[in-house]
Amino acid sequence: MTNKIKDVSAKAGVSPTTVSRVLNNSKLVNEKTKRKVLKVIEEMGYIPNASAKNLRSKKTMTIGVIVTDILVSYNADIIKGIENMANSLNYKIIICDAQDQKEKEIDYLNLLYNRTIDGMILVTSTLSDQEIIKIAEQGYNIGVIGRNIDHDLVSCVYNDNLKAVQEVIDHLVQNGHKDIAFISGLKDAVDSHERLEGYMKALKRNQLPFDPELVDNGDFSEYGGYEAIKRIIQRGKKFTAVFAANDEMALGVYNAFKELNIKIPEQIAVVGVDNIRVCSYVSPKLSTVAQPKYSMGALMTEKLIDQMNENKYTSSRTFKVSSTLLVRQSSDHEL
Amino acid sequence: MTNKIKDVSAKAGVSPTTVSRVLNNSKLVNEKTKRKVLKVIEEMGYIPNASAKNLRSKKTMTIGVIVTDILVSYNADIIKGIENMANSLNYKIIICDAQDQKEKEIDYLNLLYNRTIDGMILVTSTLSDQEIIKIAEQGYNIGVIGRNIDHDLVSCVYNDNLKAVQEVIDHLVQNGHKDIAFISGLKDAVDSHERLEGYMKALKRNQLPFDPELVDNGDFSEYGGYEAIKRIIQRGKKFTAVFAANDEMALGVYNAFKELNIKIPEQIAVVGVDNIRVCSYVSPKLSTVAQPKYSMGALMTEKLIDQMNENKYTSSRTFKVSSTLLVRQSSDHEL
DNA sequence: GTGAAAGCGCTAACAA
DNA sequence: TTGTTAGCGCTTTCAC
Numbered sequence: 001m002t003n004k005i006k007d008v009s010a011k012a013g014v015s016p017t018t019v020s021r022v023l024n025n026s027k028l029v030n031e032k033t034k035r036k037v038l039k040v041i042e043e044m045g046y047i048p049n050a051s052a053k054n055l056r057s058k059k060t061m062t063i064g065v066i067v068t069d070i071l072v073s074y075n076a077d078i079i080k081g082i083e084n085m086a087n088s089l090n091y092k093i094i095i096c097d098a099q100d101q102k103e104k105e106i107d108y109l110n111l112l113y114n115r116t117i118d119g120m121i122l123v124t125s126t127l128s129d130q131e132i133i134k135i136a137e138q139g140y141n142i143g144v145i146g147r148n149i150d151h152d153l154v155s156c157v158y159n160d161n162l163k164a165v166q167e168v169i170d171h172l173v174q175n176g177h178k179d180i181a182f183i184s185g186l187k188d189a190v191d192s193h194e195r196l197e198g199y200m201k202a203l204k205r206n207q208l209p210f211d212p213e214l215v216d217n218g219d220f221s222e223y224g225g226y227e228a229i230k231r232i233i234q235r236g237k238k239f240t241a242v243f244a245a246n247d248e249m250a251l252g253v254y255n256a257f258k259e260l261n262i263k264i265p266e267q268i269a270v271v272g273v274d275n276i277r278v279c280s281y282v283s284p285k286l287s288t289v290a291q292p293k294y295s296m297g298a299l300m301t302e303k304l305i306d307q308m309n310e311n312k313y314t315s316s317r318t319f320k321v322s323s324t325l326l327v328r329q330s331s332d333h334e335l
Numbered sequence: 336m337t338n339k340i341k342d343v344s345a346k347a348g349v350s351p352t353t354v355s356r357v358l359n360n361s362k363l364v365n366e367k368t369k370r371k372v373l374k375v376i377e378e379m380g381y382i383p384n385a386s387a388k389n390l391r392s393k394k395t396m397t398i399g400v401i402v403t404d405i406l407v408s409y410n411a412d413i414i415k416g417i418e419n420m421a422n423s424l425n426y427k428i429i430i431c432d433a434q435d436q437k438e439k440e441i442d443y444l445n446l447l448y449n450r451t452i453d454g455m456i457l458v459t460s461t462l463s464d465q466e467i468i469k470i471a472e473q474g475y476n477i478g479v480i481g482r483n484i485d486h487d488l489v490s491c492v493y494n495d496n497l498k499a500v501q502e503v504i505d506h507l508v509q510n511g512h513k514d515i516a517f518i519s520g521l522k523d524a525v526d527s528h529e530r531l532e533g534y535m536k537a538l539k540r541n542q543l544p545f546d547p548e549l550v551d552n553g554d555f556s557e558y559g560g561y562e563a564i565k566r567i568i569q570r571g572k573k574f575t576a577v578f579a580a581n582d583e584m585a586l587g588v589y590n591a592f593k594e595l596n597i598k599i600p601e602q603i604a605v606v607g608v609d610n611i612r613v614c615s616y617v618s619p620k621l622s623t624v625a626q627p628k629y630s631m632g633a634l635m636t637e638k639l640i641d642q643m644n645e646n647k648y649t650s651s652r653t654f655k656v657s658s659t660l661l662v663r664q665s666s667d668h669e670l
Numbered sequence: 671g672t673g674a675a676a677g678c679g680c681t682a683a684c685a686a
Numbered sequence: 687t688t689g690t691t692a693g694c695g696c697t698t699t700c701a702c
Contacts, residue, residue, distance in 0.1 A: 004679055015689045020681055030687060050451040051389040052679035055694050060386065062429070070415050073408075080405050083432045092446070094397070095430045097418045111427070116385040251616075281586075281613045339695055350673045355697055365671060387695035390678050 003046045012040040023048055054115075063304065064117040066096040066108050068124055073276050074293060078123050078145060081297025089305050091118075102126045112140045119304050121145060123297075124191075143304040145296055147190050148318055155307055155317045157300040161191060164289045164323045165198030165243075166205070168271050171325060172241045173206045176335030177269060179239040181214040183228045183249050192217070195245050195273075213237050218249040225249025229256045240268060240335060247272035247279055247288055250330075254282065265333035275326060284329030291323045338381045347375040358383055389450075398639065399452040401431040401443050403459055408611050409628060413458050413480060416632025424640050426453075437461045447475045454639050456480065458632075459526075478639040480631055482525050483653055490642055490652040492635040496526060499624045499658045500533030500578075501540070503606050506660060507576045508541045511670030512604060514574040516549040518563045518584050527552070530580050530608075548572050553584040560584025564591045575603055575670060582607035582614055582623055585665075589617065600668035610661060619664030626658045 005023075009016045014037060021029045022037040029037075040046075054060045063086055067075040079095065086093050094117055096108040105126060111117045112135070119141035125132070129149045136142050136153035143155035172180055182199045185192040196215070203210050213235045218224030225244055229252065232239070244250040250272030257264055264270050264284055272279065275290035299319055307317070340358075344351045349372060356364045357372040364372075375381075389395045398421055402410040414430065421428050429452060431443040440461060446452045447470070454476030460467070464484045471477050471488035478490035507515055517534045520527040531550070538545050548570045553559030560579055564587065567574070579585035585607030592599055599605055599619055607614065610625035634654055642652065 005681095006679080016679090017681075017689060018687090021688090024681085028687065033687080047445070047448045049390070049679055050446075050449040051386060051393075051395065052694090053681080054386040055384070055390050055678090055696085056680045056682080058386075058694075070418065071408075071411055073406075076406055076411055079430070080432065083405065083430060084434075087432075092429050092431075092451070094427050095414070095418060096427075097415065097422075099419075110382070111385075113382045114385040116427070278613055278616045282616045283618050340697095341695080351695090352673055352697080353671085356672090359697085363671060368671080384695055387678090388697075390680085391695080391697045393678075 002049075003044050005046075005048070008037070008040055008044060008046050011044065012037045058115070060116060060118055061090060062092045062094055062117045063301065064094045064096055064108065064111045064120040066098055066105055066120065066122050066125065068098055068100050068126070070095065070097045074274050074291075075123055077293035078297035081294035081299075082121060082301045083297075084294075085298040085301040086305070089302070091301075091305060098126075100126075109135065112142070119143070119308050121300055121304060124189075141304060141308045143300050143307075145300050148320070150318075152317060155300065155303045157296045157303070157319045157321065159191075159291055159296075160320050160322050161194035162198040162201065164273070164325070165195050166202040167325045168243055168289060169199065169202035169206065171327060172243070172269060172271065172331065173208070175241075175269065175331065175333065177241040178208055179211075179214065179237070180208075180241045180243055181216075181229070181232050181239045183225055183232075183242065183244040183253070184215060184217045185220050185245040185249075187217055189220075192245060199243070211237065214239055218244070218252070220246050220248055222248045222252040222255070225252025226255050227252070229253045233260075241331070242268065242270050244270070244272045247274045247276045247286060250286055250288070251278065251282065254286075265330050269331040269333065271331050273323075279326075279328065287328045287331040288326050289323045290326050292321055296321055337384075338379050340381075340383070343372070343375055343379060343381050346379065347372045393450070395451060395453055396425060397427045397429055397452045398636065399429045399431055399443065399446045399455040401433055401440055401455065401457050401460065403433055403435050403461070405430065405432045409609050409626075410458055412628035413632035416629035416634075417456060417636045418632075419629075420633040420636040421640070424637070426636075426640060433461075435461075444470065447477070454478070454643050456635055456639060476639060476643045478635050478642075480635050483655070485653075487652060490635065490638045492631045492638070492654045492656065494526075494626055494631075495655050495657050496529035497533040497536065499608070499626075499660070500530050501537040502660045503578055503624060504534065504537035504541065506662060507578070507604060507606065507666065508543070510576075510604065510666065510668065512576040513543055514546075514549065514572070515543075515576045515578055516551075516564070516567050516574045518560055518567075518577065518579040518588070519550060519552045520555050520580040520584075522552055524555075527580060534578065546572065549574055553579070553587070555581050555583055557583045557587040557590070560587025561590050562587070564588045568595075576666070577603065577605050579605070579607045582609045582611045582621060585621055585623070586613065586617065589621075600665050604666040604668065606666050608658075614661075614663070622663045622666040623661050624658045625661050627656055631656055 005016045005019050009019045022034050098105040112120045122144045124146040133151045145157050148156050148158045184196050200210050216228040216232050218228040242253050253270050271287045273289040275288045279286040279288050340351045340354050344354045357369050418428050433440040447455045457479045459481040468486045480492050483491050483493045519531050535545050551563040551567050553563040577588050588605050606622045608624040610623045614621040614623050
């Protein structure tokens with residue numbers, strides 16, 4: 001069988017504890033002893049058993065990440081940020097693809113309960129604030145990306161949706177647009193509420209009326225955006241710009257206008273959110289709001305690990321990050 | 336503290352062993368006893384400790400996945416296939432983003448050695464065949480996606496590159512092309528060799544001469560493709576079609592021809608490989624070779640888990656999958 | 671069908 | 687600075 005600490009300690013003429021101390025970089029060990037032990041470890045090709053260590057130390061140095069769908073590039077960018085930061089702090093990550101099923105999401109939380117992982121990061125979860133708070137109050141380390149939950153035990157990194165939306169509307173108004181349609185996301189998504197709120201506030205600030213007939217919901221998919229804009233068009237109201245709550249739906253809007261032979265941006269301006277890769281490849285290039293996804297993942301991870309190790313209440317567990325409006329061809333035209 | 340098996344067994348009036356049997360669906364337990372134990376578990380909200388279980392049973396039900404870069408959609412698709420299959424077989428996956436660094440890749444293999452994971456899947460690894468075989472011979476479960484390693488202990492799922500390339504060349508020849516440039520990938524990538532070989536074979540089969548001046552290497556990036564095609568153009572040879580070893584490089588080819596005001600597909604045909612999402616959004620839509628990425632990931636996972644549990648030599652650990660040529664606008668024009 | 675005893679390989683607590 | 691002892695919580699014998 002493989003070597004154990006006992007084998008190393010016997011060969012090095014020290015106790016298992018000393019070997020353990022060397023392995024864990026404890027200062028409580030003489031430099032000379034350390035070198036001797038290290039040499040034996042090298043010679044024997046000894047590798048510590050992680051399961052035994054986990055059991056005894058009650059830590060696994062692993063963080064779980066639940067995402068709705070790995071393939072969505074928004075999530076992939078965040079995962080990259082999480083993985084990189086985790087790795088640099090000696091943590092591993094377990095990826096959980098919930099496939100848009102709340103049931104699966106709840107299932108994955110077992111990794112937290114059965115101590116497979118030390119903490120969990122939820123990327124745009126479908127769990128309610130209350131459900132998440134309850135988990136945190138049971139003593140589990142949990143963080144959420146994309147939403148602000150007001151609780152000392154839940155770390156959050158989220159976006160300043162209001163500011164982002166206002167920036168978009170201001171930009172469109174500056175280009176002479178007065179009738180701006182808005183395609184919101186799923187009705188019960190937190191982001192959707194905030195963005196709709198931002199839309200209304202921004203209209204007011206620009207002294208423009210709010211017309212509910214110019215608003216509809218999509219499901220964040222390309223086809224959902226296509227259908228939503230079709231519904232808005234059918235209502236017969238005039239509008240010269242469309243703001244979609246994400247890029248996928250904005251692409252659906254492109255499809256609808258292509259069918260109708262309406263030119264973007266000459267006849268209609270379109271702006272999305274997320275800055276997915278396709279934005280720069282479609283014609284015309286799609287204006288969008290870019291979120292610092294990688295940084296959001298990295299920041300969340302740093303804070304969660306901090307929380308796990310400090311294990312104390314800090315008042316600032318919540319981080320609001322800003323996004324950037326990228327004006328491309330699809331909205332770069334003055335009326 | 337949290338409940339342990341002992342607490343459950345005491346309350347249920349049975350031995351810890353029996354509780355363990357219930358937990359693991361052993362048949363060696365009376366239906367009545369089982370129900371009783373289950374009821375107590377439910378009441379106490381008992382959750383087994385995974386670390387203890389891992390230590391004792393010498394399994395973690397976890398598979399590691401090393402990818403060069405999560406953000407590359409080719410990898411993301413494969414990961415999705417792996418995650419889904421693993422999950423359905425009750426396994427978890429740990430994602431390792433090697434960020435194109437061989438050093439990091441080697442580092443991650445420690446997860447295998449220290450028993451954090453039961454097996455490892457390499458997605459287009461930079462390790463040599465010999466290095467991988469050595470790991471397998473040490474008794475670790477390892478599988479590779481994207482390459483065929485001829486060894487009983489290494490599971491492989493890879494693509495029939497030769498056939499794919501021949502299909503592309505045949506398609507171009509059918510459309511009247513006789514001078515077909517080829518942009519290969521990194522010189523030392525296995526895929527590159529195979530695709531170049533396929534290119535030469537296909538030319539021969541169509542009785543076309545092979546001109547090395549129509550071949551160049553890129554680094555699989557968009558800009559790499561741009562530079563490669565520029566070099567080929569500068570040599571002054573005539574050609575009417577370009578086959579790039581992946582879509583990113585094909586996009587670089589688009590950029591070069593746009594600069595030169597040369598029309599695709601009227602003046603030049605372009606075909607890529609991978610079927611990344613952007614293909615369908617650029618103008619003209621890019622013809623490409625689609626690999627069954629999701630299935631490759633799923634298949635690999637199924638086979639690796641099989642291998643881990645059967646723990647016996649099987650002669651067929653190697654699976655060749657076929658790809659599909661998707662003819663879109665960029666090559667849909669007869670000369 | 672059930673249980674008692676042993677121990678997976680490590681580290682924490684305490685003692686020296 | 688080092689070592690001894692005692693378990694972490696589970697499953698695996700082996701016995702009944």
